[in-house]
Amino acid sequence: MTAADALLARALVEEATKKSGLLWxxxxxxxxAMWHVWHEGAAVLVGDGPGEQPLPEGLETGSRAEVTVRSKDKGGRIVAWSATVTVLEPRSAEWEAAVAELKGKRLNAPDAEQLTERWADACRVVxxxxxxxxxDLPDGSLAAAPLPTSxxxxxSAPAALPRLLLKRRGRR
Incomplete structure (x- = not known):
């Protein structure tokens, strides 16, 4: 890979990650699947706390992660990249800057005023x-079985349900 190719690949990673609302x-x-923000040359995630997304297993400082970026409009894979993981220390300068960006993107937070305190006390920012x-795109589909869930x-609905619902509408 030439230097120009490497620069183009890095630009693709940055632009695709910025525009995508979801990373794998x-x-x-x-x-x-994780929501994220792009901040100072990296994707930043928050999770593993009450009311937040569960982070994937093995995201510890110094470990490696594989990230796949999907298209925001079509949902297909655009690019995949390897990442070095850093867990940010709560209330450090890096953490404060990252959380300021994350807070602006956090939708439907139940406690918007205490959000940063909750993240500092009970969550991890990665x-x-x-x-x-x-x-190189893979040959296969990369489809996987759904994760176990509670x-x-x-x-299934009874076969007669549509007829029962239509009768009720007719009576009104």
Whole structure:
């Protein structure tokens, strides 16, 4: 890879990550979909606390992560890149700057006034610094089985339900 190719690849990683609202991040376990912000040359995530997204297994300072960036409009894979993980120390200068960006993107926070305090006390803020983009797309689909969850699907609706609902509408 030439120097120009490396610069173009880094620019692709930055622009795609900035514009995408969702990343797929894999540490040592399965990949998870994560909301993020792009801040000072890295993707920053918050999670592992009450009311926040669960972070993938194995995201510790000095470890490696694989990040896949999806298209915001079509949902397809744009680029994948390797990252060095850094867990930011709560209330440090780096942490404060990252949390200021994250707070602006956090939707539907139940406690907007105490958000940064909750993150400092009970959550982890993780910085994923890009190392190298993977420019070759895989041959396979990369589809994986859904992660186990406690959420369940209710039983299927009875066959007569549509007729019952239509009768009720007719009576009104």
């Amino acid at each position: 991040v894999r540490g040592t376990g399965p990949a998870r 910085r994923l610094t890009p190392d190298e983009p993977h420019t 959420a369940i699907t209710r039983e």
